[in-house]
Amino acid sequence: MKITARLTAALLAVVAHASAMAADPPSYGDLPGAADHALIKRFAGSWLAGQRTSNWDAAAMPSSVELSKSDKRQFKDTPLNLEGKVTQTVYIAPRGKSNLEVWRNYEQALNAAGFKKRFACERDCFDLYFAWLKLSDPMKGMVWAKGYVETPSSGRYSLGSALSGDEGRMLVGTLGKPGQEATVLIYNSLAANATTGLVATYVQVVEPKPMETGQVTVDPNALQAGLVAEGRVTLTGLFFDTGKTELKPESKAQLEAMAELLKNQPTLKAWIVGHTDNVGGFDANQTLSMERARAVVLALTAAPYKVDPKRLSAKGLASLAPVAGNGDEAGRARNRRVELVAQ
Missing domain, CATH: 3.40.1000 (Protein Transport Mog1p; Chain A)
Structure with missing residues (x-):
């Protein structure tokens, strides 16, 4: 009986292996x-x-x-x-x-x-x-x-x-x-x-290939809803070249929505906060995050938006406040961001 049982088990294992081979x-x-x-x-x-x-x-x-x-x-x-x-x-x-x-x-x-x-x-x-x-x-x-x-x-x-x-x-x-x-x-x-x-x-x-733009529209009401719910909102419509601090032209829709929000909320004061992933040195990332935030403030306080400079302050947090792990590119991409934070 023991030999028969072992033989049966071995045959079943061979059949299972053959089935797995066929399914792959x-x-x-x-x-x-x-x-x-x-x-x-x-x-x-x-x-x-x-x-x-x-x-x-x-x-x-x-x-x-x-x-x-x-x-x-x-x-x-x-x-x-x-x-x-x-x-x-x-x-x-x-x-x-x-x-x-x-x-x-x-x-x-x-x-x-x-x-x-x-x-x-x-x-x-x-x-x-x-x-x-x-x-x-x-x-x-x-x-x-x-x-x-x-x-x-x-x-x-x-x-x-x-x-x-x-x-x-x-x-x-x-x-x-x-x-x-x-x-x-x-x-x-x-x-x-x-x-x-x-x-x-x-x-x-x-x-090298430019990203297709104009695929996302920005609603000032959505920005306001984010501020009410969490006190901050990620500005997904702001774009920079890798390692650069100059706003790209396709950021216009996001800037317009921010200006509209600030116009509709005349008492709102906000921090513009830059964030990076953890790739590279901390000091360099600190500078990059600060300069990107400052670029947004400068854009909003200049023509045609002319937001009162006293209402906006730029801050850079480098990689100190991640929203995802930095172990893969998807997480690092989420961490590279600029946020609007109510003061």
Whole structure:
């Protein structure tokens, strides 16, 4: 009876495993609807395992590398905070190809196309890999990489974790015509780990592109409702270039709504408060948040709005009052804001 029971259990396990195999999406085939980016073609014979394209978004990329006092590689200086069209693609190279062979082919092709390198890490990049995850974790949102990679012994790993620190290599730079240069990050590693015998390549391209504007209208009544409910309201219609303090022209609708609110509430005095994420030095962020708040005050007190300067005061809080975690770009984007706070 014990042998029969064990045999039955083993057979059930095999059937369950076979059912799970059948239910999984097929591997080793391009993701339907996805294609190589126009600037960078894949390593010959690779399959496109996952891709996500955002018509306009923000992306953080490392800008340079240095050795720490303990001889560990780490990112140096402020990261590149980019905005534009963002394309992320993951490839799996044919079995039998080494990571170095894949890496050298990408490197040679990019150099031949006029690639301008910011930095490269070709060996001992394990620490840099984890620093990259802290800066902008590409795997946290890699639900768009469907399927799995298999080991020769029929083990499997989700494509969502295809990148690893094993034999990791990274390259960052720009490609394209002057004034239209895209920023490119290439990361190669063993796919999941050494047991797969496969190489994964992550390609991220950020192309400069203006954001489509005029998609949001601002109602002064909504601002007033926010002040009544919470004593403050986030001014989502104010726009600045990355790292800059000048208001962009598409901020006009938000400024008009603020001016209308202040006109309708003649006794209202307000703080204009700037906030940043935690990327970069605190002092620099403090200055950036203060100068952005001051830019809003100056815009409202000048023509055509001419709000009494005594009614508005600018403050900068840097990253001291986050409304979301700074662990990913979505949270950092929410933290970069300007608020109207009733005094």
